[in-house]
Every structure is written in C-alpha cells, then in structure tokens.
Amino acid sequence: MADKAKEGDLDRDSSCIISLDETGRNPQTVSSVEITSAILAHVSINMDSHEAKLQKAHIIPRIVAERGVQGVAEALDTDLENGLTCDEEHLHCQRQASTFSLTPTPTPGFFIRILKACNDCTVWLLFLAAGLSIFFGINGMTDGLLCGFITISVIIVIVVQNMSGKQQPSEMPRKVIVKRGGHEKEVSSSDVLVGDIVSLERDCLVPADGLFVKSGESLRLELDDGSTIDANKPFMFYGAKVTGGSGGLLVTSVGTDTTLGQLMTQVTQAPVMNPLPAELDKVNTVLQIAGLLIPILILFVLFLRLKLGDEDVKSKLPQVKGKPDTILDAISKIFKNSNGKFSTLITTLTMSLLGVKGGVPYAISRGIDYWRKKTLFEKAFADQKPLAWLTMGSVSTICIDKAAWLTLNQPAVGKDSKETSKAIEGLKTAGVNIILISEDKESGLEAIALESDGLVIEGENFRNYSDEERMSKVNNITLMESCTPFDKLVLVQCLKKKGKRVAMVGGKTNEIPVLKEADVGLVIESYGSEMARESSDIIIRDCCFSFLVATVRCGRCIYENIRKYIQFQLSMTIAGMLIPTITTLSFGYSPISIIQLPWANFVSTFLGGLALMTEPPTYKLMEKLPLRQTEPLITKAMWRNIVSQALYQTAISVFFQSKGQIILGISKKVSETIIFNSFVLCQVFNIVNAREPEKKNVFRGIHRNPWFWVAVCVILVLQVAFIEIAHILIGNGNLNWVEWLVCLVIGMSLLATDWATKWTSECVMVWFSHIYGNHALA
Numbered sequence: 001m002a003d004k005a006k007e008g009d010l011d012r013d014s015s016c017i018i019s020l021d022e023t024g025r026n027p028q029t030v031s032s033v034e035i036t037s038a039i040l041a042h043v044s045i046n047m048d049s050h051e052a053k054l055q056k057a058h059i060i061p062r063i064v065a066e067r068g069v070q071g072v073a074e075a076l077d078t079d080l081e082n083g084l085t086c087d088e089e090h091l092h093c094q095r096q097a098s099t100f101s102l103t104p105t106p107t108p109g110f111f112i113r114i115l116k117a118c119n120d121c122t123v124w125l126l127f128l129a130a131g132l133s134i135f136f137g138i139n140g141m142t143d144g145l146l147c148g149f150i151t152i153s154v155i156i157v158i159v160v161q162n163m164s165g166k167q168q169p170s171e172m173p174r175k176v177i178v179k180r181g182g183h184e185k186e187v188s189s190s191d192v193l194v195g196d197i198v199s200l201e202r203d204c205l206v207p208a209d210g211l212f213v214k215s216g217e218s219l220r221l222e223l224d225d226g227s228t229i230d231a232n233k234p235f236m237f238y239g240a241k242v243t244g245g246s247g248g249l250l251v252t253s254v255g256t257d258t259t260l261g262q263l264m265t266q267v268t269q270a271p272v273m274n275p276l277p278a279e280l281d282k283v284n285t286v287l288q289i290a291g292l293l294i295p296i297l298i299l300f301v302l303f304l305r306l307k308l309g310d311e312d313v314k315s316k317l318p319q320v321k322g323k324p325d326t327i328l329d330a331i332s333k334i335f336k337n338s339n340g341k342f343s344t345l346i347t348t349l350t351m352s353l354l355g356v357k358g359g360v361p362y363a364i365s366r367g368i369d370y371w372r373k374k375t376l377f378e379k380a381f382a383d384q385k386p387l388a389w390l391t392m393g394s395v396s397t398i399c400i401d402k403a404a405w406l407t408l409n410q411p412a413v414g415k416d417s418k419e420t421s422k423a424i425e426g427l428k429t430a431g432v433n434i435i436l437i438s439e440d441k442e443s444g445l446e447a448i449a450l451e452s453d454g455l456v457i458e459g460e461n462f463r464n465y466s467d468e469e470r471m472s473k474v475n476n477i478t479l480m481e482s483c484t485p486f487d488k489l490v491l492v493q494c495l496k497k498k499g500k501r502v503a504m505v506g507g508k509t510n511e512i513p514v515l516k517e518a519d520v521g522l523v524i525e526s527y528g529s530e531m532a533r534e535s536s537d538i539i540i541r542d543c544c545f546s547f548l549v550a551t552v553r554c555g556r557c558i559y560e561n562i563r564k565y566i567q568f569q570l571s572m573t574i575a576g577m578l579i580p581t582i583t584t585l586s587f588g589y590s591p592i593s594i595i596q597l598p599w600a601n602f603v604s605t606f607l608g609g610l611a612l613m614t615e616p617p618t619y620k621l622m623e624k625l626p627l628r629q630t631e632p633l634i635t636k637a638m639w640r641n642i643v644s645q646a647l648y649q650t651a652i653s654v655f656f657q658s659k660g661q662i663i664l665g666i667s668k669k670v671s672e673t674i675i676f677n678s679f680v681l682c683q684v685f686n687i688v689n690a691r692e693p694e695k696k697n698v699f700r701g702i703h704r705n706p707w708f709w710v711a712v713c714v715i716l717v718l719q720v721a722f723i724e725i726a727h728i729l730i731g732n733g734n735l736n737w738v739e740w741l742v743c744l745v746i747g748m749s750l751l752a753t754d755w756a757t758k759w760t761s762e763c764v765m766v767w768f769s770h771i772y773g774n775h776a777l778a
Contacts, residue, residue, distance in 0.1 A: 060252055061235075069211045069234055073250055078195035080213050080250065083179030176207050179248075198249040205530065206240045206249065209258040214247035222529050239509035239531045263513045266489055276364075276390055276562065279633035283566075287573060294581045363565060363609025368558055370614055375554040379542035388537035390562070391520045393555025394501050394627040396431060398548060399492060399518070401506040402438035407527045408505075408545040423546040430552060431625035437488055438481045454478025459487035470494050485510040492517045499629060505540075505548075507532050522551075549622075557617035559627070565612040566634065568690035571642045572604055572683050575649035579679070582654050591657050591675040595730075599722060600676070603715055604683040611687050611711035616704050637694045637761075644757040645689065645750060649682050652746055664742070669733035673723065674743055677735065680719050681747030684712055689754040696758045698751070 063071050073080050174189040177199040184199070189207040192198060198207060200219060212219065212234040219229040222241035229236055229247070236249060238258040255261055368386050382388045400408075409420055424434060441458075455476040462470065462480060474494040480487065488504075492514055495502045504511070504518035507528030512535045515521030523536040526543060533539055540547060576597060580590035592600075634642075653675050660671045687708075692698045702708060726732040735743070 064211065064234065069213055069231075069250060072211060072252065073195075073213075076195040076250075076252070078197070078250070080197065080248075081179075082182035083197040084181070084193065084195050086181035086183075174205060174207070176204070192251055192254055194251055194254055196251045198251060199246075200242050200249055201246045202242055202244060204242045206236050206238055206242070207254075208249070208251045209237050209253035210249040210251045212236060212247055213250045217247045218245050219247050220244035237509075239512070239529065241530050260510060260512065263485055263489065263510070264516070266486065267513050267517050268493055276387060276559075276633065280566075283570065283634070287577075290577060294577060297581070297585075363606065363613055364562055366609065367561055367565075367613025371554050371558050371561075375550055375557070376542075376547075379547060380538055380540045380551065382538045385537045388520050389551075389555045390559050391501065391555065392503060392538070392551050393557075393559045394629075395503045395520060395552060395555075396626040397433045397435060397495050397500045398427070398503045398505065399435045399437055399488070399495075399514075401488075401504075401508070401511065402436065402440065403527060404505045404507055404524055405436060405545075407507075407524050407543050408547070420545045423549050426546075426549045426622060427552065430549075430556075430622045432552060433478075435477055435491070436479045437483060437491070438479070439483060441481050456481070459483025463487050463490065471498065474498060485514065488514045489517055501626065501629065553617060553622055556621050556624075557615075558613075560617070560621070561613045561615050563633065563635075563638065564615065564690045564693060565609055567638045567641055567693055568608055568612060568683075568686055569605065570634075571645040571649075571686055571690075572601075572608075574642065574646040575653075575679070575682075576601070578646065578650040579653045579675075582650065583657055586654065587657060591653065591672040592679060593672075593676075595726075596676045600680050600683065603718055604680065604687075607711040607715050608683065608687045611705070611708040612690055614705055614707040615691060616701070618701070635693070640757060640761060641689065641693060641754065644753060645682075645686055648750060648753045649679065652749075653679065656746075664739075666739070667733065669731070670735065670739065671733070673726075673733035673735060674739055677719065677723060677740075677743040678746040680715070681743050682750050684715055685747045685750040687712070689750065694758070696755050698754065 060072060063075070070080065078084050175186050176189050176192060177184050178187055178192065179185070179197040179199070189205070192207045194208075196208075197213065198210070200206065206221075212229050212231065217230070219236075220243050221229060221236070222243050228245070238253075238260050253259075253261075256265055365386060368389055372381070372389060427434060455473060456479045457473070457477055459480055459482050462473075462477075462483070463486070465473070470490070471494060474491065475498060477491070480491060483491075485508075488506075488511065492502050492504060496517075496519070501520075502518045503520040503522060504514050505522045505524070506515055507523045509529045509531050512532055515523065515532065515535055515537075520538060521536040522538045522540055523532050524540045524543065525533065526541075528536070528539075538551070540551075576592075580592060580597075583590050656675055656678070657671065660666065660674065661668060664671075666674075688698050688702075691702065692700065723732070723735060727734040
C-alpha cells in the first residue's frame with residue numbers, strides 16, 4: 001500500500017510534486033555531496049528502478065530549495081549559459097535509452113501505401129488470373145486479352161478502394177533550440193538530453209521535465225491556474241504549451257523518466273483496434289479461402305477428366321479431348337476450350353475472387369462521414385480515428401473530468417439545468433453511466449452525484465483499496481474527488497476489467513494516459529491542451545453536455561447500418577461465388593461473364609452502401625442496452641437471412657440456366673442475359689430486405705431516407721443502359737418487356753423469400769419456447 005501511495009503522490013499535479021518532500025514537510029537541508037551523488041546516481045542512463053525514480057522526484061525540489069537551479073546545473077555537469085559541452089563522449093553519457101513519444105506516427109508515402117494495399121492474397125491471385133488470361137490470349141483470342149485488361153482494371157479499383165479512407169496528414173517531428181558548447185543548435189524534441197538548456201517561446205511545447213532558468217523573464221503555460229513560471233516557481237513538466245513570455249529550460253528528465261512518461265508506463269495497453277475491422281478481417285479471410293477452394297475444385301475436375309481422356313462430345317463440362325503430349329499442352333487444355341476460346345476456369349477464378357472484394361471499407365468510411373455531418377453538424381471530428389464513432393455506440397460508462405464537466409455546462413451555452421438532467425436521463429435509458437472526476441473536493445459535483453444514488457469516494461481511499469475492494473465498488477461510483485491522474489487511470493482500468501466500454505472526457509496533459517487507456521478518449525477543443533488533443537480519439541467543438549447523447553446515438557446508428565450493409569454484401573458475395581461454381585461444374589460455363597460480375601459488384605456495392613449506410617436511426621435505438629464486447633458483428637438472424645437469400649439467388653439462376661430456354665423458348669444469349677439481369681435486380685430487393693434484419697415489415701420507415709430511393713433508381717437506370725450497350729458492342733442478348741418482367745418477378749420473389757424465412761423462424765422459436773421454455777432460447 002505504501003508503494004501505491006507513493007505512486008499516487010508522484011503522479012499528482014505539478015504543485016504536489018515540486019513543493020513537498022516524501023513526508024509532506026518542508027524540504028530538508030541537503031549537503032553538496034548528497035546533491036551530487038543523488039543526481040549522478042538517479043539522473044543517469046541507469047534509471048530503471050521505480051525506487052530510483054521516486055528518489056529523484058523528491059531530491060530535485062530539495063536541491064532547488066537549498067541551492068537553487070544553479071546547484072542542479074552543477075550536479076548535472078552543465079552550464080546555465082553555455083549548456084552541455086559538445087564532446088560526443090560526454091553527450092553519450094547524458095543520452096537516455098528512451099523512445100517515449102506521443103507524436104502521431106507520420107503517414108507513409110503514396111508508394112508505400114500502394115505496396116501495402118497490394119500485399120493481399122486476393123490481389124495477387126487476381127494478378128495471376130490476369131497474367132494467365134493475357135498469356136493464353138496472345139494467339140489472337142480477344143476474349144483472353146479483354147479478360148486480362150478488365151482484371152487489371154479491377155485490381156486498380158481495389159487498390160484505390162483500400163486507400164480511400166482518410167489519411168492522417170504527415171507531421172514533421174517537432175524541433176527545439178538547445179544550447180550546447182555555447183552555441184544554439186536545432187534538434188528534434190526526442191533528442192533533448194538531460195542537462196540541455198532549451199529555449200522556449202510562445203507556442204512551444206515543453207519537451208521534457210525541467211526548471212526555468214532565465215532570470216528577469218517569465219512564462220505562462222497552457223491550462224495553467226493563472227500563475228506564472230519564473231525564478232520563484234521554476235518547475236515545468238513535459239507536454240505543457242507556452243502561451244506567453246520566453247525563457248529557458250534546464251532539462252532534468254526526458255522520455256519515460258518524465259512525470260507524464262512514468263504515468264504512461266502504467267497504461268495497460270496500446271490503443272486497441274476497433275472490433276469492427278477485426279470482425280471484417282475474419283469474414284474476409286473465410287471468403288478468401290472459399291474463393292481459393294472453388295477454382296481448385298474446378299481444376300481438380302478438369303484434370304481428372306483430362307487424365308481419363310474423356311471423349312464424350314455431348315458432355316456439358318469443358319472439353320479436354322485427348323491426352324496431352326507435353327506439360328504445356330496439358331496446361332493449354334485446362335485453360336482453353338477445344339474451340340480455342342477462353343476457358344471458364346480463369347473466369348470462375350476471377351469472379352470468385354471478385355466476390356470476396358467489395359466496397360465495405362469504402363462504404364463504411366463514407367457512412368461514418370455522412371452521419372458525423374448530419375447528426376453532429378460538424379461539431380466534433382475524429383479524422384485520425386474515424387472508427388471511434390462506432391466505439392461510442394457501445395460505450396457503457398463515461399468518465400468526465402471536472403473541468404470538462406464545467407465546460408460542457410456553461411450557463412451561457414446548454415440554458416438551464418433541465419437540459420443537462422434530460423441528457424443524463426437519456427444516457428441512463430441507453431444503459432450509459434456517468435462518473436464525475438475531480439482533483440478537488442467539490443460540493444457542487446457531489447450534489448449532482450448524490451442525485452444518482454451512487455457512491456462518492458475520495459481518490460486516496462480508492463488508491464489504498466485492495467484490488468478486490470476496488471472491483472467490488474467501481475460499478476457504484478458516481479463521483480471520485482480529490483484524485484490524482486494515477487487514480488483516474490486505475491479507475492478506468494478497473495471499469496474495463498469489469499467488462500465495461502469506457503469513454504473518458506478530459507483535456508489536461510496529465511490526463512493523456514487516461515485518454516489512451518479508455519476505449520474512446522474525448523477532448524473539448526476549447527479546453528484541452530494541444531498534446532491532449534493529439535492523443536484523443538474524438539475532439540468536441542460543441543460545449544454542451546447533451547452533445548454526448550448525440551455522439552452515442554450517432555455511433556449506434558452507424559453500427560446498425562453497418563450490420564445491414566454487411567448482410568446485404570455477404571449475401572450478394574456468396575451468391576456471386578456459388579452461381580458460377582455450380583453452373584460451371586454442371587453445364588461447363590457460367591451464365592454471368594467476367595465483365596458482368598464486376599459491374600454487378602460495383603453498382604450494387606457502392607450504391608447499395610449509399611442506400612443502407614444513410615438509413616436514419618430508429619426511435620427505440622437509445623432504449624437498447626450497449627452492445628456487449630462478446631456480441632458478434634454478424635448475428636444469428638443475419639446469418640439466417642444471408643443463407644436464405646444467397647440460396648434463393650443461386651437456385652433460381654441454376655434452374656433458369658437448365659430450363660429457361662425450354663420454358664420461355666428463348667436463345668442461349670437471351671437466357672444468359674436474363675440470369676445476369678435477374679441477379680442485379682435481386683440485389684435491389686436484397687437492399688430492401690437488409691433494412692430490417694429481424695422484422696418482417698422491411699418497408700417500415702422507407703420514406704424517411706431519400707438517398708435510398710436515389711440509389712435504387714440509379715441502379716435501375718445504369719442496369720438498363722448496361723444491357724443495351726452490351727447488346728450493341730459485345731452482342732449480348734437483348735430483352736423485350738416480357739423478359740424484363742420475368743427478371744423483375746424473379747427479383748421481387750426475394751421479398752417473399754425473406755418474409756417466409758423470418759415467419760418460419762418465428763414459428764420455430766414459438767414452438768421451442770412452448771415445448772422447452774424460454775430458457776432454451778437464451
């Protein structure tokens with residue numbers, strides 16, 4: 001407990017660190033021998049132990065009180081006028097093995113991003129398909145060359161799509177001016193050494209912990225309490241921003257040895273990736289494996305027939321007559337038909353892989369941007385981490401610093417307390433708890449906290465609890481007062497251990513570790529320090545507490561729309577993989593060509609994303625509890641819908657390829673065009689079904705989203721134009737109004753399939769609950 005208490009004292013505000021020694025009494029007299037030995041022992045490159053850091057934090061204020069800043073400079077073997085010597089061996093001894101930095105990582109260059117986007121199994125396989133099609137098209141077969149160039153074009157689209165998200169602007173490392181050997185020198189802030197004399201002016205960030213050294217001058221720091229930094233109050237800490245005046249800094253600690261650096265070492269995790277990309281990666285991996293297995297299956301069948309030397313002319317599979325004389329001849333027979341045309345193997349390979357790659361990341365990023373502008377009215381932004389909005393939708397606890405609370409509840413902004421109370425009740429209804437945090441003892445905040453019948457606790461008591469006591473009380477806390485930055489960090493860590501998703505609203509530099517530890521770190525632009533803003537996930541511009549309710553609602557709306565879009569995208573992708581596979585194995589060719597599938601993917605993916613990602617939130621969205629961390633992205637209801645709709649599209653396509661020509665008395669080209677056109681129209685009604693993954697009435701509220709109708713109309717217009725142009729340029733089958741009506745009926749039947757699937761599922765659930773009880777469905 002004693003160590004924890006020391007740790008808490010160490011991480012207190014600067015006034016607590018610099019004014020008292022470990023016992024809380026005035027600084028004791030320190031001899032010159034003690035000064036030199038203490039400094040050389042604990043400000044050296046061997047500063048690894050926690051006890052050494054504690055001793056250093058207390059010895060420097062004692063030295064300043066006894067002998068002034070000059071005494072510290074002498075012990076550090078530096079000169080207040082000339083700085084460190086320029087001897088490399090001497091500088092090497094001063095250099096600390098620390099790489100601690102809060103500066104955002106610069107964005108990689110354009111070509112680096114290109115290489116990263118191309119480093120994907122699917123992209124390389126598409127390159128292979130393109131190469132094979134070009135190679136076997138060299139002999140004058142235009143089909144092969146056309147397929148090759150189209151595949152390359154698709155790859156370019158994929159690469160651009162992977163790079164379509166907002167890129168964090170590159171940021172050059174901060175430079176500071178130091179004095180070494182009597183001369184001023186510009187160095188990176190990460191290269192500042194213990195003993196350096198750093199020049200500070202307005203808008204500079206303090207690059208390390210240290211002491212003010214320029215007599216007759218003073219500094220004012222960002223978020224300061226109104227006092228100035230001068231010879232009487234010389235202590236400065238890493239991360240503060242100079243807002244006025246000028247002076248020098250004698251560096252006493254750098255990197256992880258600074259007050260902020262030591263607190264950052266207590267953060268239990270690096271910034272965690274939002275669960276959504278991880279879930280999408282899992283789905284994409286499964287689809288990639290399926291996309292690889294399908295061509296392998298076809299290749300195996302073709303090799304088997306080649307080995308047997310099949311002479312059956314009437315066979316509907318690709319003809320591989322005769323046994324090959326050479327390996328090249330065998331490969332040629334696999335990738336070419338007997339009539340010299342392009343084999344369906346490469347077509348199926350390309351289409352299967354294209355089915356894997358959709359516009360999910362692009363559509364999601366555009367949807368996030370849309371709802372941020374529509375719901376939040378540009379009053380907050382998260383350019384560096386746009387997926388933070390999604391995390392806000394699943395937040396169950398919001399910790400708010402006192403200063404942030406006062407900023408969000410300014411009388412001139414939010415108009416009376418009723419608005420704040422209404423916002424708090426709205427968050428409670430949504431299952432979100434509020435915890436107020438103060439470094440002081442505030443009766444005003446205590447009154448607010450007591451209205452919630454929660455637990456009011458002091459930071460020192462919470463710090464001195466055992467782990468078991470903390471975990472037993474943390475869920476009931478509504479106010480923590482008289483707390484240090486270390487106490488705030490422990491509070492967030494305990495909440496996360498209890499399975500909570502935590503958002504932290506702060507803004508001070510010493511709150512950066514808490515902002516990093518929280519699932520979402522929010523900083524108010526008008527209040528937060530520059531380093532806190534850089535370390536946050538979301539920056540709030542609107543100083544109104546009710547804005548937090550809008551942020552949670554925005555996150556939940558985006559997450560629900562993403563689920564709808566993923567259901568639509570997966571059902572289309574799976575159907576797009578199954579149709580060419582089954583038809584190729586059964587009939588020897590796919591009715592959907594290598595040109596048509598990319599078109600269907602492009603039109604449906606991007607315009608379908610526009611339709612579904614702009615769906616407005618439902619009225620009961622804020623009455624639901626936050627999503628559990630263990631809850632999957634794709635629910636059982638979504639899988640039910642995906643499977644049923646993909647199977648319907650596959651079954652109707654295979655049936656029509658088998659019997660369509662006979663039933664309607666049409667040619668093969670017209671039959672193939674009907675199948676392709678029906679596939680695209682199915683996606684239109686698939687978008688409608690995806691609006692309600694669980695409800696049977698998929699048309700409820702459809703009038704509230706004008707972008708939905710725009711997307712549907714554009715898809716239909718583009719599809720009509722594509723059918724006509726393909727007929728003129730390539731010679732595809734043309735459709736009359738009766739055949740268009742057939743396609744429309746096939747597409748609309750997907751609505752009936754969805755309704756029947758959901759009705760059957762409800763009947764089964766009622767039957768199970770009647771037989772086994774409700775607990776059987778849990």
